[in-house]
Amino acid sequence: MNPAEISDALAALAAKPYDPVEFPFEFAAATDNNPATIAKLQNGSFNKSDLPGGVLMNQKFHFAPALNGMTSVTLDALRANKRTLKHKPAILITSDGVEVSAEHLKSGDTLHCAFTELGDRFGFFLPAAGKERYRAAEENPVDIKVAGKLAKLYDALIRRNPDWAAEDRRHDMNQLMTRLIFCLFAEDVGIFPDNQFSRLIFTHAGDKGEGMREVLISAFTAMNTSRDKRDALPAWTREFEYVNGGLFAGAIDAPMFDAPSARYLRDVSAEDWKGINPDIFGSMIQSVTNAELRSELGMHYTSVPNIMKVLGPLFLDELDAEIDRSWDRERALRQVLDRISKIRVFDPACGSGNFLVVAYRALREREITILSRISELTGGTQTEMWSVIPIRNFYGIELTDFAVETAKLALFIAEYQANAQFKEAFGRKPADLPLRDAANVVCGNALRLDWEAVCPVPEDGGEVFIAGNPPFLGSTNQSKEQKADLAHVFAGQVESFAAFDYVAGWFYKVSLYLRGRTARSAFVSTNSLCQGQSVAAFWPHLLRDDLEIGFAHTSFKWRNNASANATVMCVVVGLRNRSGLPARLFSAGVSMDTSNINAYLVPYQNIYIEGTRNGLFSLPPMDYGNKPVEQGHLLLDQAERDDLIRENPGIKKFIRPFMGSNEVVKGTTRYCFWIRDEELLEAREFEEIRIRIGRVEAFRRGSTDAYVREKLLPRSHAFKQVFEAKRHTIAVPIHTGETRPYLPVARFSSDVIFSNAAMALYDAPDWCVAVIASRLHLVWISTVCGKLETRFRYSNTLGWNTFPVPKFTEDQLAALTKSAMAILRCRLTHHPKTIADLYDPDKMPEDLRAAHKANDDLLESMYIGRPFRNDTERLEHLFKLYAARVKKLKKGAA
């Protein structure tokens, strides 16, 4: 059962009179226990409670009835009960029929509410159904101000030095910015003496910035030179610390400054850099350096809440549990510390290092927790001198040079801040300078590089955790180079990969890395990787029979602190070697353990629904709508049509109503020219038609699709597909809103032409409406078809042709036809309300709801002799029927 179903079940329970004997069993049923388990609970064999009237279900809940007004007292009794301690129920619950008191044992949270509110408070009771609530990490406010000022400085420098914007100087410019940022940060947080850097450069560069270039070159050179070798440099540079660390190694140059750029530099150095959040520091710097890409780069960085969706279940949660278990044993804690010291974190799409920084900080925080506890346990005699987590254990691959530099810098800064925390806790830290060791961030194309060369598999028993947010790009939008990258990964491995999203390359490469290793991975991905055609095409090759999904987050909307957010729905998928351990599924604020998560991110065994042109069951063929491919030149709106017909009455015979999803759902009307080949000469008599055909020809001539140029260009009076009905059409919009409780199928007269925004059953029997309009069909479509973000996407090959139906009898078909008609007639009684109005989940009329309910009950009884209990049961039954049918067909073919 999903949370919504549990909510409904609890609401139903709360609406009935309270019976203290029946209540615990009904509560068990409402929290997803099957009838057999409940029967055993009732006959006492599963009931562990020793309280009068009590029911205790292992791990799930402990109930005892309360006397009037005494729910708090009974809750105390439940909490203190020995059996409670032994069997660890998730939830304690008691009621007197008026009040409910409950407690979540793990967190100690309590709930006191009216009995009738049980349904509204379902979230509290989810743990009794094996689902734990989780809260996403909070978004930290970022210092947008600093980034804005950096951007101004950058722009001013480019205005003064246009050549520094060119490709061959980009690296120098990037390096200048990172060095400046490091120095401004260092002088504010105490790595350098207070304000040393800005004081020295502004003292020696003059007011208008005229000497800034030479001053910066001298300063940076000094930081790369040990103090005793600075004879060739101005005397004032002696003051600087020796920094090194790669940041100041290599060529040192700086652009010319002018008055505005010097002013912006002063502005930005006046900011308090202590408050900078290093988690996404890199992205902010990166967005500074490219005015055009500024919004776009910012658009794609991964915010901390999203990073925690990946790193938490990948390894941090498990580490916390281990620390918890070891809390009272010094030896065990030292083992955890040893484990942490060997962990390698690898982000093969690291950008400016957000994931690596967050992972590094998380590990350093846990190290301090462990050391503090060891200190407590040993009475302060612990002798650790220093952190065991080196930043060289953090690996990354990134395509753009500047991002690589900022990633390294962000890790330096994170290390500095972690050291400061360490000092606060233990009173000591090593010297900050010179910078010693660096993260292993490589500049290159992750789909071309050998990942084992970048992040070697450790030989000391260490673990590798691979995480990141690789780029998503559908096949339509990939460049030639990107397609070649995918070919490099998949050629010879997978027969058909050209339709894969770019992100699939990362998933496949990580699967090769993980196999048989002490390593796990988790990536953010576009949700389409786990939907529709990609599932059957990609996932069997990825998982084979030795990998599994260890955890997953179902679709969530992309959000970060950028002003413009990318519009995309994401998932997080964690991969691991097959383990026999439970997998954890996160969905809408709830997590649950399950024996398997399949590639649709459904808690069910692995199953792949393959699109097919031939129906697997006995349903009539469904066609794709008519695809115009004419840049709108054959289409008309209502006014255009009316005007044309007024001026040329004869043109009417070539104009037909034209409908896609929008028109079906909202009841609007568009029209199209519909010219049969044999009528072309007659049609061309009209000047308007000649002009429009000419425009279509021009458009088709310029298409990149050879089929359009060669086959469609000579037929520019017509659409690409040409289908029409003889008697009537049953049409299903392809993309429609997911909040509607039913798919907006409708029936139209034969004059209407359907666009490729709809699927069409031409002249098909009306009982098809009953099937498509059913809850059962919606559940199937929403699971096995693709989505447009979260919108339903109807497909004939994936959804209709694969939909399992029993062999209907004539009587059943007659009943379904009647039911379909009842729905259609009911809609008519609400004329002129549109389908969008009628199927608004908040405003759906009761009689229409009833007609659909009757239709659902009728259809479902043809499957199992009764209505299904919930969507979970619906889906599992459909999966079973599909698998059985495919198995039978394969046997027949063999």
Place this chain on the structure above:
DNA sequence: AATCCGACACCCA
């Protein structure tokens, strides 16, 4: 020839 997809596209409050 047919159709799945969109780090979307576009409309409207």
Place this chain on the structure above:
DNA sequence: TGGGTGTCGGATT
């Protein structure tokens, strides 16, 4: 300006 909700034609099969 962002929530609400489906066009349209390229690229792949």
